[in-house]
Amino acid sequence: MIPYELPFAENAAAAAPAHIVFEGLRKQYPGLQGPVTALHDVSFSVARGAIFGIIGRSGAGKSTLLRSINMLERPSAGRVSVDGVEVGALDEDGLVSLRRGIGMIFQHFNLLSAKTVADNVGLPLRVAGVKPAAIRSRVAALLDLVGLSDKAGEYPARLSGGQKQRVGIARALVHEPKILLCDEATSALDPETTQSILDLLRDINGKLGLTVVLITHDMAVIREICDQVLVLDRGHMVEQGEVWQVFGNPQAEATKALLRPLQHGTPADLAALLVPDLQGREGHAVLSLRFSGRARPAGVSLAALAVLGPGATLLHGGLDRIRGHAQGSLLVSVPAGVLQEEAARAALVADHIKVLGYVPAVAR
Numbered sequence: 105m106i107p108y109e110l111p112f113a114e115n116a117a118a119a120a121p122a123h124i125v126f127e128g129l130r131k132q133y134p135g136l137q138g139p140v141t142a143l144h145d146v147s148f149s150v151a152r153g154a155i156f157g158i159i160g161r162s163g164a165g166k167s168t169l170l171r172s173i174n175m176l177e178r179p180s181a182g183r184v185s186v187d188g189v190e191v192g193a194l195d196e197d198g199l200v201s202l203r204r205g206i207g208m209i210f211q212h213f214n215l216l217s218a219k220t221v222a223d224n225v226g227l228p229l230r231v232a233g234v235k236p237a238a239i240r241s242r243v244a245a246l247l248d249l250v251g252l253s254d255k256a257g258e259y260p261a262r263l264s265g266g267q268k269q270r271v272g273i274a275r276a277l278v279h280e281p282k283i284l285l286c287d288e289a290t291s292a293l294d295p296e297t298t299q300s301i302l303d304l305l306r307d308i309n310g311k312l313g314l315t316v317v318l319i320t321h322d323m324a325v326i327r328e329i330c331d332q333v334l335v336l337d338r339g340h341m342v343e344q345g346e347v348w349q350v351f352g353n354p355q356a357e358a359t360k361a362l363l364r365p366l367q368h369g370t371p372a373d374l375a376a377l378l379v380p381d382l383q384g385r386e387g388h389a390v391l392s393l394r395f396s397g398r399a400r401p402a403g404v405s406l407a408a409l410a411v412l413g414p415g416a417t418l419l420h421g422g423l424d425r426i427r428g429h430a431q432g433s434l435l436v437s438v439p440a441g442v443l444q445e446e447a448a449r450a451a452l453v454a455d456h457i458k459v460l461g462y463v464p465a466v467a468r
């Protein structure tokens with residue numbers, strides 16, 4: 105019998121035309137001990153309507169790369185194009201108009217404390233000379249979009265971090281941008297608030313068709329919201345692709361290190377029991393099964409797991425669903441000698457299977 109499999113959708117954004125293109129981007133800053141190269145020959149593109157994540161450790165070059173999109177940082181070499189226009193070649197008026205089409209939100213919100221929520225959101229429109237009535241209606245619509253209609257008259261000091269970021273998002277959207285840049289937008293927030301802000305960003309991406317480019321050092325943010333990810337390491341692009349692919353089969357050391365906190369390692373109590381072989385004693389083998397989401401995107405059928413036999417025990421691990429691909433790892437114990445590694449591989453279609461060690465019967 106063929107097990108029923110849930111359908112899964114491939115990411116449409118991956119096939120969409122490029123909205124932002126980076127070609128051979130290099131950035132050097134002057135430093136006390138000579139120039140610091142923050143970006144080395146970075147080339148990639150961001151599809152229109154995608155949520156694109158840039159991740160890397162501190163100092164990897166994320167901010168420099170993000171800020172090159174609206175020319176807050178000018179590259180030392182190479183070019184950035186938005187909608188086919190090279191942004192480095194724009195004159196002052198061109199830059200003003202480019203920046204109106206690119207909203208930006210920040211880790212520390214950058215709100216003006218002496219202005220109310222409504223005034224913070226409306227300020228860019230006032231600066232642009234928009235009439236007060238039009239400002240009022242636009243601000244009201246945006247506060248409604250971010251769920252803050254009842255806070256229009258409040259001052260930022262009386263808002264929570266999540267509410268302040270919602271104001272930041274509303275302000276970033278005043279000029280109806282086509283691109284939203286998010287600079288560590290959830291790094292100052294607790295996990296629950298982070299989730300609500302990511303939900304809002306996804307909602308805005310869907311409703312307004314915005315292209316979202318975000319930088320973060322947190323792989324959980326990438327997993328939660330992004331379609332595509334680029335990994336930077338000391339200014340070099342070390343990995344790029346669809347999020348499920350990069351998570352399911354990371355290649356670069358930097359990616360593996362960034363993913364480690366999210367992975368189900370071997371719990372310490374179990375690791376303490378493991379021996380390299382049983383030396384003729386009875387016991388269990390502990391296997392690690394890893395599923396990358398490629399072979400069985402819809403999930404791992406219980407019928408496939410049943411091949412491990414009635415003596416098998418699921419010990420630890422789990423599957424995540426990333427953009428329609430189920431992936432993760434399971435630690436299982438099976439009576440030693442009953443199951444050959446190759447047989448398990450063939451039956452389970454696990455992408456990676458490894459014997460971690462053995463637990464002698466007495467210690468189990």
Ligand SMILES: Nc1ncnc2c1ncn2[C@@H]1O[C@H](COP(=O)(O)OP(=O)(O)OP(=O)(O)O)[C@@H](O)[C@H]1O
Nearest residue numbers: 133134140142160161162163164165166167168169
């Ligand atoms: N204005 C500057 N002058 C000199 N060096 C700079 C400047 N801005 C950034 N750098 C250097 O460029 C490199 C990349 O910095 P960048 O801020 O882009 O990294 P990042 O990945 O965003 O780091 P973080 O996560 O800590 O913000 C670092 O070595 C940094 O010290």
